Amino acid sequence: MELTAIQPASPHGEIKARIAAAVAAARSEILELSHRIHANPEPAFEEHQAAAWVAEAIGRHGYVVEHPAGRLETAVRGRLSGGRGPGARVAILAEYDALPGIGHACGHNTMAASGVGAAIGLAAVAGDLAGEIVFLGTPAEERGSGKQYMLDDGLFDGTDAALLFHPGDLTSIEARLLASEDVDVTFHGRASHAASEPWEGRNALDALVMLFSSIGLWRQQLRPESRVHGVVLEGGTAANIIPDLAAGRFMVRSPDQLYFEGMRSHFRTLCEAAAMATGCSVEVEFSGRSETMRHNRVLGGRYLANLEAYGMHEDPPSDNLGSSDMGNVSQVLPTIHPTLAICDPGVPGHSIEFREAAASPRAEEVTLIAATVAAQVAAELLMDPALVAAAWRDFRGAAS
Template identity: 60%
Template sequence: MAMTSSTRWAASRRRSGDAFRAAAERRGRGSRCLPNMTRCRGLATAAVTTRWLHRGSARRSGCPRSFAGEIVFLGTPAEERGSGKQIMIDDGLFEGIDAALLYHPCDRTHVESAPLASEDVAVTFIGLQAHAASDPWKGKNALDALVLLFSSVGLWRQQLRTDARVHGIVTEGGTAANIIPERAAAWFMLRSPDQGYYDEMKQRFQAMAEGAAMATDTTVEVVYSGGAATMNHNRTIMANVSWVCPTIHPEMSIVDQPTAGHSTAFRDAAAEPRADETTLLAATLVAQTAYDLLADPSLVEAAWREFRTRT
């Protein structure tokens, strides 16, 4: 699609809603992607770009003094648990967008990011409740099934590719020590940079869950939700959005030493002066990129040509 007279740019996206809010609030502070930085950067980028355009910051050599275009600021609800961007894509919010630009804080500075294909997996085992001392033989232990699944996952990791991941937590394990649990549940995540291998992982995980249920004479329900795709590196990409339009997803460091993401240390770094400076720098760089796209339609056309060869 050639660029038309109206150019739209998405910085990021957020749709409000109780479901999204609840999903986000269930996660701990260290588990979030520093929204204090990403939101401020997005707002600052949109504001700076708009100001430049209205001022005709076209003092830059070769730039026109007027533009036929639109800047769209979008935030993402439940961007980790709930796959907010995919919901927004399904709702058509990225239709007509010529380029999507996003920055993310990191412990390194680099142009491309490589997120893994990922889904949330809710696993629930149902057994039969009984008194654990007086008549345990009458029960069917759902927690035993869940423990067996975790053991199976631990053994599976030895044969997984080094770039694949599977991890989970117990969300429900019974009500009392003297009662055989009738219900047990867990939240897992499967990840891989290869979509084909990821599909194989899902099949294997399903088989392990069913095997644990068979071994304990319980039943199991495995529900997949969300769903983040692998990256389509067309000027770098933010996963699902990258398969809809040309997208960039650079990352800039806010720390001096390697620091694990979603850790308390990384969260605390977001409150330091360096993080503020990085946020302002990122907003400026992304705004300059947006300005260049608006000022030079050939850049957008070139990005779309490359995009089509990769999708």
């Protein structure tokens, strides 16, 4: 698709056309970044190369860059003031973490590239905007909720809107995000020869197996759309040694924040019960909390209007669920989390097929459209204080 051949949605068509032209002119820079991050996957909190690359890219386009930004080494902030005096502050967010083992199977390489692309598009028209454009490189979405650290570090202070896009198999403005938390569980037992003195041992692996079994039974009684799932991290070293240590990592999720609190406490009870039954002790450590998503309808409406100009439309609602630390941001300021299709419906996220899709020609086109549209929505906000006020009204639950 030729971005520059399309008439952007009104209002401010002239400025939006310049944004699209700037994104189109930077096409190879944006897509090369996407492929470079895709080919060099780095998991949560370890995105050293990706963070350096995005920081370099926005620095080249006039942003004042902080890297690291706040306490996270792989967080980035870039700031650029508009030429029309004080006004709103709009943040363009970019994720770039990959999944351990499977790489960019969530396609965050496209998010990093489109975030940089949006920043490039906005830099080209900054002279005609009021307020401030903020680019935030946000690490550790897959685990650890990096955005919560950035919120706590004040990096979102004074921000009126947070915009990003996530790739998916369907296009929808309001992704359904569950409250979620990671749980690290470690059982400690006592090692012993498994044949000569098994009665001297305390089997930590038995405790972990028991925990998986009780989670499996618990699922029968869980409310729809609540989730508990996990993997074994350590389960012993040799068949003739009773394992004195076993560890697992789990996630607990629910669409209902209050119900989620109850799940969290029951999960801990299951861990303690398994420890008690096997004579082991247990450590249970919750971290990386993601909140449910509070979609801003004003921002979502503007995003869709600008998106449709580029021929992309919402798919019918689906059963797709996920979690994101974007939910945490959405509890504090007007936020959207649109998903744009980069592959055919039915390709699951976190799969090898999706990883391949994230480097496909279709993903390239969507990355450029996402960059353009996010920048166009940001430009509307930076030119129209009434739109910013409407987004805040919606946030406070008083949309007219």
